[in-house]
Amino acid sequence: MDSNRQSDLTRQRVLEAGFKEIHRHGFQAASVCDILADTGLTKGALYHHFPSKKELGLAVIDEMIGAGLRERFIRPLRDSERPAQALVELIGNKQEQSEEYIQLGCPLNNLMQEMSPVDEDFRNRLNRLLNQWQSAFEDALRRAQVAGEVREDVDCHAAALFIVSAWEGCTGIAKNMQSVESFRACMSQLQVYVVGLLKH
Amino acid sequence: MDSNRQSDLTRQRVLEAGFKEIHRHGFQAASVCDILADTGLTKGALYHHFPSKKELGLAVIDEMIGAGLRERFIRPLRDSERPAQALVELIGNKQEQSEEYIQLGCPLNNLMQEMSPVDEDFRNRLNRLLNQWQSAFEDALRRAQVAGEVREDVDCHAAALFIVSAWEGCTGIAKNMQSVESFRACMSQLQVYVVGLLKH
C-alpha cells in the first residue's frame, strides 16, 4: 500500500523529468539517459513503469500536457459565468506567459509540429487535446452567443479553431523571436479579432 | 567551366534532397545517409560541398526555404499595385496549399519550432526569413494605408506580425488535424481579421 504510493511517486518523477526534457529538446532528440540524469533514477526505473520511450512520451501528453491544458484553459472557461469576458481576459493575461514558456514554446504545439507527420499515435493523442481545447473555446463562444454577447452570424466552431491556431502561432513565433513584447503585441491582435466577434 | 556547372548541379541536388528530408523528419531526425539515398550520391559528395550537416541545414534555410518565401509571398505583394486586395487574395488562395504542404507543414515553421530553442545559428537564420516575411506584409499594409484602404488607427507592424503568426498557426494545426477543410476554415477567419483592418 505504502510501497504502491512510493512506486507511483517515482513514476510521477519520471513523468515530470520526461516532460521537461521533451519540452526542451523535443521527443525524438530527448535522451532517456538525460531524462533520468537529474532524477537520480536509472533505466530500470523508467522501463519498469513504461514499456518504451514512446509510451513515456504518450503518457507525458496525456497526463502532463493534458492536465496543464485542463487547468489553465478548459476549467476557467467552463466555470466562468461570463464566457466572453473570460475569453478576452484569458487572451490578454500577460503574466501567465512566463519567460521560460516563451523561450521553449507551448509543449503541445512543439510536439504537434515535430511528431504529427512522423507518428500516427502521437498525432491522435495530440489531436484529442487539441479538440478539447477547441471545444472549450467553442462552448464559451456559444454560451456567449446565447447570452447575446456574440454576434449571431459568427461561426463559433471556426472561430474557436482560429483562436487555437492563432494562439499556437503567436507562441511559436514568439519562441523564435525570443521576445515577450512580440508575443504580447501578437496576442493583442488576437484580442482585436475576438472583440470583433462581439456585438458592437 | 563545364565541370563547375556539374559541381553546382550536384550541390543543388544535395540541397533539394536535404530540403525534402528535413521537411519530412525535421533537421535533427534527418539522416545524412537517407538524404543521399535517393540521389545516388554518397557522403563524399555532401561533405565536399558542405562542411557539416548543420551547414547543410543552414544552406537549406537560406537557399531553399528563403527562395520559396520570396517567390510565393514577398514578390507578389511587392509587385502588386493593389496591396490590400493582393493580401486578402493571398490568404484566400486555396489551391496554393497542396495536400503535401498540409501534411508536412510549413518548412519554415517546422524548423522554427524544432531548432529555435536548440541552436542559436538556426534561430538567427530563421528569424531573418521571418522578418522578411513580416516586412512584406507590413509594407503591403502600409501602402494600403497610404492609399486609404486600411484604417489609420491600424498598427501595421503588429498586424503583420499577427498575420504571419496566425498563418503559421493555421498550417501547424492543419498539419496535426491532417485536414484541408480545417485549414481553409481557419484561413477564412484570418481573412475576417484582415478585412476588419480595412475601411468600412
Place this chain on the structure above:
DNA sequence: CCGATTACATACCGATCGGTATGTGGTGTC
C-alpha cells in the same frame, strides 16, 4: 517468518548516428 513478487540498479547489447581518412577517375594547365 518465509517464499514470491515488486521495484528498481547495473552492465551490456546491436544499431545508427555524424564525420573522416583515403582512394580514384576525370579535368584543366602549362
Place this chain on the structure above:
DNA sequence: GACACCACATACCGATCGGTATGTAATCGG
C-alpha cells in the same frame, strides 16, 4: 603529356542511441 587539383566514392571510426538481461534489496501475502 606530365602534373596538380577538383569532385566525388568507399570504407571505416568513436559516440550515442533505445532497449534488455540480470542482479538485488524491499515489500507483500499467507
